[in-house]
Amino acid sequence: MFQITLHKKNAGSILVAVLQGELDHHEATHVREAIDKELDLMHVPLLLFDLKDLSFMDSSGLGVILGRYKKVQAKRGKMAIANVPPSVSRLFEMSGLHKIMRLYSSQNEALRSMKEVTQ
């Protein structure tokens, strides 16, 4: 089972994507489309992934996250990730993703930091 929930924070300037369950290649297409639909509407996109309840992810999930990062960067936006589970953290380290991405231990901490960007 997999679920994605999208919220807008900070008067609509930050898109929060909460991922729950198991993210694999089968679910990746839907996640990509749902996020990109919102990103396309944002002028300078600020995107935050919350992975608190992500129980499983493979390289297809890495692809989705890297793909969104490239898209956000291309529009001079910012992207961050909150609550990376230990199993996912290993994949981030292997792919070097932890070096290019801002990682936070809670959604609130990430949001506080991202809000500063908009001020």
Added chain:
Amino acid sequence: MNKPSNEMSITFSALSENESFARVAVAAFVTQMNPTLEEITEIKTVISEAVTNAIIHGYPDSDGYVFLHCKIIGDKMEVIVEDHGVGIEDLDLVRQPLYTSRPDLDRSGMGFTIMESFVEQFEVTSKIGEGTRVRLIKQIRTPHNAAVHEV
């Protein structure tokens, strides 16, 4: 350590819906070896990678089947994931970290790197027009198991 004490095989359609089915089935089968949660995650991940490769790259434009075979031999599990699809031309190239033949699909190119680092032994053989076969061996390091299966 040659004779398997338990084996199972599954054949399923090369559909992405079956990726979760395959990794959950193997995780359930390996439970009898008393693996740690970390070992289960590693097994689920490698199965997911191998099966996804078979579905996306083995059968890019056609229907087909994925063949999964698991053997428990002592404290090790051998898994074979096979497709009868198009095959891989350059195995050295696809095993390089970050390489992907399908950048259009937002692939990370980390599948082989992840598989290689999560198991003790990993080999891939392929023939153009005949298919690809991934064989891996994962050791379950639970002390209980090592003692029981000492030969």
